[in-house]
Amino acid sequence: MREDPPVKWTDATRPVTGAVSLALRAERGTRRALGRRAEDAALAALDAALASRVGGEAVDRVLASDLAARAVGRALEGPLVEAVARDVVRYAVLERLSDGVLDDPALERLLASALESPAAERLLATALDSPAAERMLVRVLDSKLLDEAVRRALEGEELWLVVNEIAQSPAVTAAITRQSIGFADQVAGGVRGGSRNADAWLERAARRALRRPPASP
Amino acid sequence: MRDYQGLATRAIAFAVDAAIINLIALLVGVGVGLALSILSVSNTAETVLLACGAGAFAVWTVAYFAVFWSTTGQTPGNRLMRIRVCTDDGAVLSLRRSLLRFAALVLAALPLLAGFLPVLVDDRRRGLHDMLAGTVVVGPGA
Numbered sequence: 238m239r240e241d242p243p244v245k246w247t248d249a250t251r252p253v254t255g256a257v258s259l260a261l262r263a264e265r266g267t268r269r270a271l272g273r274r275a276e277d278a279a280l281a282a283l284d285a286a287l288a289s290r291v292g293g294e295a296v297d298r299v300l301a302s303d304l305a306a307r308a309v310g311r312a313l314e315g316p317l318v319e320a321v322a323r324d325v326v327r328y329a330v331l332e333r334l335s336d337g338v339l340d341d342p343a344l345e346r347l348l349a350s351a352l353e354s355p356a357a358e359r360l361l362a363t364a365l366d367s368p369a370a371e372r373m374l375v376r377v378l379d380s381k382l383l384d385e386a387v388r389r390a391l392e393g394e395e396l397w398l399v400v401n402e403i404a405q406s407p408a409v410t411a412a413i414t415r416q417s418i419g420f421a422d423q424v425a426g427g428v429r430g431g432s433r434n435a436d437a438w439l440e441r442a443a444r445r446a447l448r449r450p451p452a453s454p
Numbered sequence: 455m456r457d458y459q460g461l462a463t464r465a466i467a468f469a470v471d472a473a474i475i476n477l478i479a480l481l482v483g484v485g486v487g488l489a490l491s492i493l494s495v496s497n498t499a500e501t502v503l504l505a506c507g508a509g510a511f512a513v514w515t516v517a518y519f520a521v522f523w524s525t526t527g528q529t530p531g532n533r534l535m536r537i538r539v540c541t542d543d544g545a546v547l548s549l550r551r552s553l554l555r556f557a558a559l560v561l562a563a564l565p566l567l568a569g570f571l572p573v574l575v576d577d578r579r580r581g582l583h584d585m586l587a588g589t590v591v592v593g594p595g596a
Contacts, residue, residue, distance in 0.1 A: 435462035
Protein backbone atom coordinates (compact mmCIF):
# COMPACT_ATOMS: atom_id res chain seq x y z
CA MET A 238 0.00 0.00 0.00
CA ARG A 239 1.32 3.32 -1.03
CA GLU A 240 1.73 5.91 1.75
CA ASP A 241 0.19 9.39 1.23
CA PRO A 242 2.69 12.31 1.03
CA PRO A 243 2.92 14.33 4.25
CA VAL A 244 0.71 17.46 4.43
CA LYS A 245 2.79 20.77 4.45
CA TRP A 246 2.16 23.29 7.27
CA THR A 247 1.72 26.20 4.91
CA ASP A 248 -0.88 24.39 2.92
CA ALA A 249 -2.78 23.70 6.08
CA THR A 250 -2.76 27.33 7.29
CA ARG A 251 -3.44 28.99 3.93
CA PRO A 252 -7.19 29.32 4.40
CA VAL A 253 -6.70 30.86 7.81
CA THR A 254 -4.14 33.45 6.69
CA GLY A 255 -6.33 34.31 3.74
CA ALA A 256 -9.25 34.89 6.03
CA VAL A 257 -7.17 37.01 8.40
CA SER A 258 -5.73 39.22 5.65
CA LEU A 259 -9.21 39.69 4.22
CA ALA A 260 -10.45 40.75 7.63
CA LEU A 261 -7.57 43.19 8.05
CA ARG A 262 -8.24 44.78 4.66
CA ALA A 263 -11.91 45.15 5.53
CA GLU A 264 -11.00 46.75 8.85
CA ARG A 265 -8.62 49.26 7.18
CA GLY A 266 -11.21 50.16 4.56
CA THR A 267 -13.83 50.70 7.21
CA ARG A 268 -11.51 52.83 9.33
CA ARG A 269 -10.51 54.97 6.33
CA ALA A 270 -14.12 55.52 5.40
CA LEU A 271 -15.04 56.38 8.96
CA GLY A 272 -12.07 58.78 9.21
CA ARG A 273 -13.15 60.61 6.05
CA ARG A 274 -16.70 60.87 7.31
CA ALA A 275 -15.48 62.24 10.66
CA GLU A 276 -13.23 64.84 8.94
CA ASP A 277 -16.08 65.92 6.68
CA ALA A 278 -18.39 66.23 9.67
CA ALA A 279 -15.82 68.27 11.62
CA LEU A 280 -15.24 70.66 8.71
CA ALA A 281 -18.97 71.05 8.17
CA ALA A 282 -19.39 71.89 11.86
CA LEU A 283 -16.56 74.44 11.63
CA ASP A 284 -18.10 76.04 8.53
CA ALA A 285 -21.43 76.26 10.29
CA ALA A 286 -19.80 77.84 13.34
CA LEU A 287 -17.93 80.41 11.23
CA ALA A 288 -21.02 81.29 9.25
CA SER A 289 -23.20 81.65 12.32
CA ARG A 290 -23.89 84.93 14.16
CA VAL A 291 -22.63 83.36 17.36
CA GLY A 292 -19.20 82.73 15.81
CA GLY A 293 -18.84 86.37 14.73
CA GLU A 294 -19.97 87.65 18.10
CA ALA A 295 -17.62 85.30 19.90
CA VAL A 296 -14.69 86.65 17.88
CA ASP A 297 -15.75 90.25 18.60
CA ARG A 298 -16.02 89.56 22.32
CA VAL A 299 -12.64 87.88 22.43
CA LEU A 300 -11.06 90.85 20.62
CA ALA A 301 -12.77 93.34 22.89
CA SER A 302 -11.73 91.58 26.06
CA ASP A 303 -8.88 92.59 28.35
CA LEU A 304 -7.49 89.16 27.90
CA ALA A 305 -6.80 89.82 24.21
CA ALA A 306 -5.09 93.12 25.03
CA ARG A 307 -2.97 91.45 27.71
CA ALA A 308 -2.13 88.60 25.39
CA VAL A 309 -0.99 90.99 22.68
CA GLY A 310 1.00 93.00 25.21
CA ARG A 311 2.75 89.89 26.53
CA ALA A 312 3.47 88.68 23.03
CA LEU A 313 4.95 92.03 22.04
CA GLU A 314 7.12 92.20 25.16
CA GLY A 315 8.73 88.89 24.36
CA PRO A 316 11.15 87.87 21.63
CA LEU A 317 8.30 87.00 19.31
CA VAL A 318 8.37 90.37 17.58
CA GLU A 319 12.03 90.10 16.66
CA ALA A 320 11.55 86.56 15.44
CA VAL A 321 8.58 87.56 13.31
CA ALA A 322 10.44 90.54 11.88
CA ARG A 323 13.43 88.34 11.01
CA ASP A 324 11.20 85.76 9.33
CA VAL A 325 9.24 88.39 7.43
CA VAL A 326 12.50 89.62 5.93
CA ARG A 327 13.98 86.12 5.47
CA TYR A 328 11.01 84.67 3.63
CA ALA A 329 10.29 87.84 1.61
CA VAL A 330 6.76 87.95 2.96
CA LEU A 331 6.13 91.53 1.93
CA GLU A 332 7.25 90.90 -1.63
CA ARG A 333 5.02 87.88 -1.89
CA LEU A 334 2.08 89.71 -0.44
CA SER A 335 2.47 92.56 -2.84
CA ASP A 336 2.20 90.17 -5.79
CA GLY A 337 -1.51 90.30 -6.22
CA VAL A 338 -2.88 89.93 -2.73
CA LEU A 339 -2.82 93.64 -2.03
CA ASP A 340 -4.86 94.33 -5.13
CA ASP A 341 -7.69 92.13 -3.88
CA PRO A 342 -10.77 94.24 -3.03
CA ALA A 343 -11.81 91.70 -0.40
CA LEU A 344 -8.61 92.40 1.50
CA GLU A 345 -9.31 96.10 1.34
CA ARG A 346 -12.80 95.61 2.80
CA LEU A 347 -11.46 93.32 5.49
CA LEU A 348 -8.76 95.80 6.51
CA ALA A 349 -11.20 98.70 6.53
CA SER A 350 -13.64 96.91 8.82
CA ALA A 351 -10.84 95.71 11.09
CA LEU A 352 -9.29 99.17 11.38
CA GLU A 353 -12.59 100.81 12.20
CA SER A 354 -13.34 98.59 15.16
CA PRO A 355 -12.66 99.97 18.67
CA ALA A 356 -10.91 96.77 19.59
CA ALA A 357 -8.32 97.35 16.87
CA GLU A 358 -7.74 100.83 18.25
CA ARG A 359 -7.14 99.48 21.74
CA LEU A 360 -4.81 96.81 20.44
CA LEU A 361 -2.89 99.40 18.47
CA ALA A 362 -2.55 101.62 21.54
CA THR A 363 -1.28 98.67 23.56
CA ALA A 364 1.17 97.75 20.83
CA LEU A 365 2.49 101.29 20.45
CA ASP A 366 2.96 101.74 24.19
CA SER A 367 4.87 98.52 24.59
CA PRO A 368 8.67 98.39 25.01
CA ALA A 369 8.80 96.02 22.07
CA ALA A 370 7.53 98.72 19.75
CA GLU A 371 10.28 100.98 21.00
CA ARG A 372 12.87 98.25 20.44
CA MET A 373 11.55 97.66 16.97
CA LEU A 374 11.72 101.36 16.13
CA VAL A 375 15.32 101.50 17.32
CA ARG A 376 16.14 98.46 15.20
CA VAL A 377 14.53 99.99 12.15
CA LEU A 378 16.39 103.26 12.67
CA ASP A 379 19.68 101.41 13.07
CA SER A 380 19.08 99.13 10.13
CA LYS A 381 20.74 99.38 6.75
CA LEU A 382 17.30 99.32 5.19
CA LEU A 383 16.60 102.85 6.38
CA ASP A 384 19.99 104.09 5.15
CA GLU A 385 19.31 102.52 1.80
CA ALA A 386 15.85 104.05 1.62
CA VAL A 387 17.23 107.50 2.45
CA ARG A 388 20.05 107.07 -0.09
CA ARG A 389 17.61 106.10 -2.82
CA ALA A 390 15.29 108.97 -1.95
CA LEU A 391 18.18 111.42 -2.16
CA GLU A 392 19.32 110.00 -5.49
CA GLY A 393 15.85 110.20 -7.02
CA GLU A 394 14.76 113.28 -8.96
CA GLU A 395 11.31 113.27 -7.42
CA LEU A 396 12.58 114.39 -4.04
CA TRP A 397 14.40 117.37 -5.53
CA LEU A 398 11.37 118.28 -7.62
CA VAL A 399 9.33 118.35 -4.42
CA VAL A 400 12.02 120.37 -2.62
CA ASN A 401 12.15 122.88 -5.50
CA GLU A 402 8.39 123.13 -5.53
CA ILE A 403 8.30 123.83 -1.80
CA ALA A 404 11.22 126.27 -1.91
CA GLN A 405 9.56 128.31 -4.67
CA SER A 406 6.17 128.44 -3.01
CA PRO A 407 5.04 131.96 -2.02
CA ALA A 408 4.57 130.95 1.60
CA VAL A 409 8.18 129.76 1.93
CA THR A 410 9.70 132.74 0.10
CA ALA A 411 7.63 135.12 2.21
CA ALA A 412 8.76 133.34 5.37
CA ILE A 413 12.44 133.51 4.29
CA THR A 414 12.08 137.21 3.47
CA ARG A 415 10.47 137.89 6.84
CA GLN A 416 13.21 135.90 8.55
CA SER A 417 15.99 137.77 6.69
CA ILE A 418 14.45 141.17 7.42
CA GLY A 419 13.98 140.18 11.03
CA PHE A 420 17.59 139.08 11.31
CA ALA A 421 18.94 142.26 9.66
CA ASP A 422 16.71 144.34 11.91
CA GLN A 423 17.99 142.46 14.93
CA VAL A 424 21.63 143.11 13.94
CA ALA A 425 20.88 146.79 13.25
CA GLY A 426 19.12 147.03 16.60
CA GLY A 427 22.21 145.66 18.32
CA VAL A 428 24.42 148.20 16.52
CA ARG A 429 22.06 151.02 17.47
CA GLY A 430 22.05 150.03 21.12
CA GLY A 431 25.85 149.82 21.17
CA SER A 432 26.22 153.18 19.46
CA ARG A 433 23.89 154.87 21.98
CA ASN A 434 26.04 153.56 24.81
CA ALA A 435 29.18 154.74 23.00
CA ASP A 436 27.63 158.21 22.58
CA ALA A 437 27.02 158.50 26.31
CA TRP A 438 30.47 157.18 27.20
CA LEU A 439 32.25 159.58 24.81
CA GLU A 440 30.30 162.53 26.17
CA ARG A 441 31.05 161.69 29.76
CA ALA A 442 34.75 161.36 28.92
CA ALA A 443 34.81 164.68 27.01
CA ARG A 444 32.97 166.55 29.80
CA ARG A 445 35.29 165.10 32.44
CA ALA A 446 38.32 166.18 30.38
CA LEU A 447 36.94 169.69 30.01
CA ARG A 448 35.74 169.75 33.65
CA ARG A 449 32.20 170.48 32.54
CA PRO A 450 29.13 169.22 34.37
CA PRO A 451 27.36 166.14 32.96
CA ALA A 452 24.66 166.80 30.37
CA SER A 453 21.14 167.05 31.74
CA PRO A 454 19.06 163.93 30.94
CA MET B 455 13.66 167.16 25.67
CA ARG B 456 14.36 166.02 22.12
CA ASP B 457 16.38 162.90 21.47
CA TYR B 458 19.55 164.45 20.02
CA GLN B 459 21.99 161.93 18.60
CA GLY B 460 25.64 161.61 19.59
CA LEU B 461 28.93 161.28 17.80
CA ALA B 462 29.26 157.49 17.63
CA THR B 463 25.77 156.94 16.17
CA ARG B 464 26.29 159.67 13.60
CA ALA B 465 29.74 158.36 12.70
CA ILE B 466 28.34 154.87 12.03
CA ALA B 467 25.57 156.31 9.86
CA PHE B 468 28.13 158.36 7.95
CA ALA B 469 30.34 155.29 7.45
CA VAL B 470 27.40 153.39 5.96
CA ASP B 471 26.69 156.28 3.61
CA ALA B 472 30.37 156.49 2.62
CA ALA B 473 30.37 152.74 1.87
CA ILE B 474 27.29 153.08 -0.36
CA ILE B 475 28.73 156.12 -2.20
CA ASN B 476 32.07 154.44 -2.79
CA LEU B 477 30.58 151.11 -3.82
CA ILE B 478 28.40 152.70 -6.47
CA ALA B 479 31.25 154.93 -7.64
CA LEU B 480 33.51 151.91 -7.83
CA LEU B 481 31.02 149.95 -9.93
CA VAL B 482 30.55 152.87 -12.29
CA GLY B 483 34.33 153.47 -12.45
CA VAL B 484 35.01 149.83 -13.27
CA GLY B 485 32.35 149.89 -15.99
CA VAL B 486 33.72 153.06 -17.57
CA GLY B 487 37.31 151.80 -17.24
CA LEU B 488 36.46 148.54 -19.00
CA ALA B 489 34.70 150.40 -21.78
CA LEU B 490 37.67 152.74 -22.24
CA SER B 491 40.20 149.90 -22.12
CA ILE B 492 39.20 148.75 -25.60
CA LEU B 493 39.77 152.24 -26.99
CA SER B 494 43.19 153.82 -27.49
CA VAL B 495 43.11 156.98 -25.40
CA SER B 496 45.96 159.50 -25.37
CA ASN B 497 47.61 160.62 -22.13
CA THR B 498 46.01 164.03 -22.33
CA ALA B 499 42.57 162.56 -22.85
CA GLU B 500 43.20 160.19 -19.99
CA THR B 501 44.03 163.10 -17.69
CA VAL B 502 40.91 164.93 -18.78
CA LEU B 503 38.81 161.80 -18.20
CA LEU B 504 40.31 161.39 -14.72
CA ALA B 505 39.47 165.00 -13.87
CA CYS B 506 35.94 164.46 -15.18
CA GLY B 507 35.67 161.29 -13.07
CA ALA B 508 36.80 163.16 -9.96
CA GLY B 509 34.30 165.93 -10.69
CA ALA B 510 31.53 163.38 -11.23
CA PHE B 511 32.42 161.71 -7.96
CA ALA B 512 32.24 165.05 -6.11
CA VAL B 513 28.88 165.87 -7.70
CA TRP B 514 27.57 162.40 -6.91
CA THR B 515 28.61 162.74 -3.26
CA VAL B 516 27.09 166.20 -2.84
CA ALA B 517 23.92 165.15 -4.61
CA TYR B 518 23.60 162.03 -2.47
CA PHE B 519 23.57 163.94 0.81
CA ALA B 520 21.71 167.02 -0.41
CA VAL B 521 18.88 165.07 -2.02
CA PHE B 522 18.33 162.74 0.94
CA TRP B 523 18.55 165.54 3.54
CA SER B 524 16.16 167.78 1.60
CA THR B 525 13.57 165.09 0.83
CA THR B 526 13.21 162.62 3.70
CA GLY B 527 15.80 164.04 6.08
CA GLN B 528 17.40 160.62 6.19
CA THR B 529 20.21 159.11 4.16
CA PRO B 530 20.25 155.27 4.00
CA GLY B 531 22.85 155.30 6.81
CA ASN B 532 20.60 157.56 8.89
CA ARG B 533 17.65 155.27 8.24
CA LEU B 534 19.66 152.27 9.40
CA MET B 535 20.57 154.06 12.62
CA ARG B 536 17.07 155.57 12.91
CA ILE B 537 18.22 159.17 13.04
CA ARG B 538 17.05 162.21 11.09
CA VAL B 539 18.50 165.57 10.10
CA CYS B 540 16.13 168.52 10.54
CA THR B 541 16.07 172.21 11.33
CA ASP B 542 15.87 173.49 14.90
CA ASP B 543 12.08 173.51 14.69
CA GLY B 544 11.92 169.96 13.30
CA ALA B 545 11.26 170.77 9.63
CA VAL B 546 12.91 169.05 6.68
CA LEU B 547 15.90 170.91 5.26
CA SER B 548 15.56 172.92 2.07
CA LEU B 549 17.92 172.08 -0.78
CA ARG B 550 19.85 175.29 -0.15
CA ARG B 551 20.28 174.50 3.55
CA SER B 552 21.31 170.96 2.64
CA LEU B 553 24.03 172.24 0.35
CA LEU B 554 25.16 174.65 3.04
CA ARG B 555 25.30 171.82 5.59
CA PHE B 556 27.41 169.72 3.24
CA ALA B 557 29.86 172.57 2.67
CA ALA B 558 30.04 173.10 6.44
CA LEU B 559 30.61 169.35 6.86
CA VAL B 560 33.68 169.60 4.63
CA LEU B 561 34.87 172.59 6.62
CA ALA B 562 34.41 170.72 9.90
CA ALA B 563 36.42 167.77 8.59
CA LEU B 564 39.34 169.85 7.34
CA PRO B 565 41.05 170.63 10.71
CA LEU B 566 41.62 166.92 11.50
CA LEU B 567 37.89 166.41 12.14
CA ALA B 568 38.01 168.93 14.97
CA GLY B 569 34.77 170.47 13.72
CA PHE B 570 32.88 167.42 14.91
CA LEU B 571 34.12 167.58 18.50
CA PRO B 572 31.48 170.08 19.68
CA VAL B 573 28.97 167.24 19.34
CA LEU B 574 30.50 165.83 22.54
CA VAL B 575 29.89 168.89 24.67
CA ASP B 576 27.05 170.81 23.07
CA ASP B 577 23.68 170.56 24.82
CA ARG B 578 21.95 169.77 21.54
CA ARG B 579 24.84 167.61 20.33
CA ARG B 580 25.57 169.88 17.38
CA GLY B 581 28.78 169.88 15.35
CA LEU B 582 30.25 172.88 13.58
CA HIS B 583 28.29 172.05 10.41
CA ASP B 584 25.05 171.86 12.41
CA MET B 585 25.70 175.23 13.99
CA LEU B 586 26.50 176.85 10.65
CA ALA B 587 23.48 175.34 8.87
CA GLY B 588 21.06 175.63 11.81
CA THR B 589 20.32 171.92 11.94
CA VAL B 590 20.15 169.15 14.53
CA VAL B 591 20.23 165.34 14.34
CA VAL B 592 17.41 163.68 16.23
CA GLY B 593 16.16 160.21 16.97
CA PRO B 594 12.99 158.50 15.73
CA GLY B 595 10.79 159.80 18.55
CA ALA B 596 11.56 163.45 17.86
